[in-house]
């Protein structure tokens with residue numbers, strides 16, 4: 001599969017810090033999104049949960065629509081749901097630019113990756129901490145994005161699991177320098193450098209990002225931290 005234009009554009013801006021809206025103030029969603037855009041953020045990460053694949057519920061289609069109305073930023077929608085094939089059309093229509101689903105629920109993902117592309121979005125595959133990278137290796141060249149979970153999905157604010165670093169290294173080595181390789185869960189000031197050195201070029205951050213009020217300063221600091229770690233990549 002050739003490369004998707006949006007993914008090509010995003011690669012020009014790596015490393016990307018992608019705030020996860022799960023940790024934002026939903027009572028002031030529009031203001032949050034505006035402030036993130038003003039801070040220089042390019043990608044917003046939106047976590048969709050179904051109470052089945054993960055033991056929690058979160059953002060659904062109307063919230064993705066509301067965020068889309070509020071901004072032109074890239075919407076990176078992470079589907080932590082058991083039946084992504086039933087909903088990708090609706091999430092695309094709601095405004096998702098990148099649609100990522102889990103290998104654990106779609107072990108043969110080629111058809112769905114193609115379908116996402118066919119809908120005009122970038123396609124991503126994700127894997128949980130206990131899942132082997134071997135499960136997704138055959139599909140790397142079909143993905144615009146690979147999302148390595150560094151916690152069991154379902155909740156923000158969990159502790160980073162170092163097993164993710166080995167996976168990032170292995171995936172970066174197999175996929176080469178071009179792939180958008182994202183890491184999600186427990187990423188913050190203490191873990192950014194290790195993630196980037198292991199090969200991540202997209203850093204999803206929920207609680208660690210929204211902990212601070214001054215988004216612009218915090219975003220700059222985190223991006224700088226990720227950028228300088230890049231030069232120390234092994």
Ligand code: DX5
Pocket residue numbers: 020021022023045047078151152153154155156157158184185186187204205206207208
């Ligand atoms: C967890 C979600 C994450 C979550 C990360 O299931 O996929 O995107 O928002 O939150 P933090 O950064 O707080 O671990």
Ligand code: ZN
Pocket residue numbers: 020045046047078184204
């Ligand atoms: Zn996520």
